[in-house]
Amino acid sequence: MINTFFYTLGQGVKNVFRNKWFTMASLATISACLFVFGIFVAVVFNVNHIVKTVEEGVSVTVYFNEDVEQERIDQIRELVTRRPEVYRCDFISADEAWAEFSKKLGENAEGFIENPLEGSENLQIYLNDVSKQGELVGYLETVEGIRKINKSELTANTLTGVKAVVTYVSVGMIGLLLAVSIFLISNTVTIGISVRKEEINIMKYVGATDFFVRAPFVFEGIIIGLIGSAIPVVVLYYLYNAAFAFLQSNFAFLNDFISYVPASDVFIYLAPASLLIGVGIGFFGSFFTVRKHLHV
Amino acid sequence: MAEQEKEKKKKSRKGGKDDSKYVIYLEGVNKAYSDANGVPALMDINLKIKRGEFVFIVGDSGSGKSTLIKLLLRELTADSGKVVVNDQDLTKMKHAQVAKFRRTLGVVFQDFRLLKDRNVYDNVAFAQRIVLKSEKEIRKNVPNMLSMVGLAGKYKAKPKQLSGGEQQRVALARALVNKPTILLADEPTGNLDPRNTNDIMKLLEKVNENGTTVVVVTHNRDIVNTMQKRVITLKQGVILSDEEKGAYIDD
Numbered sequence: 001m002i003n004t005f006f007y008t009l010g011q012g013v014k015n016v017f018r019n020k021w022f023t024m025a026s027l028a029t030i031s032a033c034l035f036v037f038g039i040f041v042a043v044v045f046n047v048n049h050i051v052k053t054v055e056e057g058v059s060v061t062v063y064f065n066e067d068v069e070q071e072r073i074d075q076i077r078e079l080v081t082r083r084p085e086v087y088r089c090d091f092i093s094a095d096e097a098w099a100e101f102s103k104k105l106g107e108n109a110e111g112f113i114e115n116p117l118e119g120s121e122n123l124q125i126y127l128n129d130v131s132k133q134g135e136l137v138g139y140l141e142t143v144e145g146i147r148k149i150n151k152s153e154l155t156a157n158t159l160t161g162v163k164a165v166v167t168y169v170s171v172g173m174i175g176l177l178l179a180v181s182i183f184l185i186s187n188t189v190t191i192g193i194s195v196r197k198e199e200i201n202i203m204k205y206v207g208a209t210d211f212f213v214r215a216p217f218v219f220e221g222i223i224i225g226l227i228g229s230a231i232p233v234v235v236l237y238y239l240y241n242a243a244f245a246f247l248q249s250n251f252a253f254l255n256d257f258i259s260y261v262p263a264s265d266v267f268i269y270l271a272p273a274s275l276l277i278g279v280g281i282g283f284f285g286s287f288f289t290v291r292k293h294l295h296v
Numbered sequence: 297m298a299e300q301e302k303e304k305k306k307k308s309r310k311g312g313k314d315d316s317k318y319v320i321y322l323e324g325v326n327k328a329y330s331d332a333n334g335v336p337a338l339m340d341i342n343l344k345i346k347r348g349e350f351v352f353i354v355g356d357s358g359s360g361k362s363t364l365i366k367l368l369l370r371e372l373t374a375d376s377g378k379v380v381v382n383d384q385d386l387t388k389m390k391h392a393q394v395a396k397f398r399r400t401l402g403v404v405f406q407d408f409r410l411l412k413d414r415n416v417y418d419n420v421a422f423a424q425r426i427v428l429k430s431e432k433e434i435r436k437n438v439p440n441m442l443s444m445v446g447l448a449g450k451y452k453a454k455p456k457q458l459s460g461g462e463q464q465r466v467a468l469a470r471a472l473v474n475k476p477t478i479l480l481a482d483e484p485t486g487n488l489d490p491r492n493t494n495d496i497m498k499l500l501e502k503v504n505e506n507g508t509t510v511v512v513v514t515h516n517r518d519i520v521n522t523m524q525k526r527v528i529t530l531k532q533g534v535i536l537s538d539e540e541k542g543a544y545i546d547d
């Protein structure tokens with residue numbers, strides 16, 4: 001049994017070199033598909049990251065009636081924090097608000113002795129999802145003790161739009177990629193089969209079991225899948241780092257608004273996903289291709 | 297009672313008492329290809345071949361010779377009737393048992409069917425590896441077989457570096473290396489010149505003398521007429537004649 005395993009494994013490795021043309025064609029197909037997949041994943045990761053960053057910065061600010069006690073403010077903060085769409089809720093005292101503001105004013109702030117922003121204590125509310133901003137504001141308007149609600153409707157609406165587009169494009173691209181790769185791979189397998197058909201036939205006539213016929217082909221498929229997915233992952237890793245460095249140095253002015261996802265954060269998901277897809281394609285591709293020819 | 301039933305079943309699976317001395321036993325076999333508009337390829341075939349026989353199967357093109365061989369190989373299954381080969385009832389055989397069964401047969405074809413990317417040695421060794429022989433045995437058996445067919449010196453050659461006659465010898469060595477009880481040959485000399493044809497036929501005769509049952513499909517009238525073996529003639533799917541020391545029958 002151990003002998004059979006090593007023999008079939010050896011045959012699988014030999015097959016890779018025996019049918020050079022088929023190996024090259026399959027490798028190219030799998031690599032190309034996973035390369036496009038990788039680029040797409042990298043772009044989606046970064047777009048999502050940027051959207052998320054901007055989203056986290058969007059807040060709703062709530063000011064209170066002058067006669068409101070600190071106790072009531074704490075109560076309101078408690079209520080707001082408990083709402084599902086709220087990600088974080090910070091209390092900013094009048095002194096903190098002034099400190100923040102005077103930083104912006106710089107020297108111009110020196111003339112003030114008393115805090116001119118007395119009564120400007122507020123709650124800064126950050127959302128999980130900016131599309132829920134309207135909902136939250138609707139709720140806040142019903143809360144006793146609130147004087148004023150500041151919100152940025154334009155930013156919220158734009159972000160909501162961007163997110164919708166990213167979602168649609170993601171789903172569309174994944175569908176398209178899947179269709180194209182299945183088409184390409186089934187074509188490659190079909191071309192490769194003319195050579196295989198004869199070999200499988202001969203094996204069956206000599207009395208080989210299904211397992212014995214299938215195992216070398218499946219090993220071969222797995223090997224091709226592994227190499228075919230490793231190539232684009234390695235190439236993409238270097239490309240990604242190069243693009244990362246290029247964007248940071250040549251578009252430095254963007255660095256204040258936009259940060260990119262570091263390569264390691266993308267590839268920790270992309271590399272195993274690609275390998276899994278590659279090996280899966282190799283395994284199932286050869287498994288089902290051979291199956292069609294086993295009943296001889 | 298139950299014991300008797302069991303015994304009966306066992307017998308019927310193995311083909312029963314009457315046919316156990318035959319290595320090939322066909323009874324009322326019919327076969328029609330599904331895409332042939334119901335025109336049968338074989339009709340009511342009854343055929344018994346004993347261990348150690350040498351049998352020619354002849355007939356016009358399309359008379360059903362290859363179909364018969366495929367039934368014996370269990371590449372096809374009969375629509376009705378009984379096909380028993382080497383005590384195995386092929387009509388009842390499951391797919392998983394076919395591989396083991398085929399190891400009791402050797403088969404050669406007109407087009408040799410060698411693995412083009414492997415040399416002579418590996419083409420023959422291939423059959424031994426499939427039955428899980430150790431490399432030590434393989435290194436002993438393969439050269440023996442190759443010298444039996446007269447190709448000892450060419451073990452390193454690839455099929456395309458060999459003549460048709462030599463390729464057929466490789467195929468024959470591969471078919472015989474696992475010591476089958478039956479050798480099936482479907483037009484083994486169809487692509488060969490008269491000299492190579494004679495050599496291959498001599499080899500088949502030698503194999504037969506060593507105890508293997510040999511069934512040869514051929515169109516070669518001279519060979520059939522000079523070798524004086526049993527000849528079964530098919531015509532449009534039925535057995536036209538079956539004669540000991542027979543001759544090639546013309547229309």
Ligand SMILES: Nc1ncnc2c1ncn2[C@@H]1O[C@H](COP(=O)(O)OP(=O)(O)OP(=O)(O)O)[C@@H](O)[C@H]1O
Pocket residue numbers: 329330331332336337355356357358359360361362363364
């Ligand atoms: N795969 C198939 N599908 C449908 N019909 C078939 C198939 N194979 C053979 N036939 C038909 O079955 C009949 C018998 O064919 P078979 O191949 O057994 O003939 P044969 O005696 O071997 O002929 P030849 O001497 O030309 O090899 C023929 O009419 C043929 O057309």
Ligand SMILES: [Mg+2]
Pocket residue numbers: 361362363482
């Ligand atoms: Mg034929």
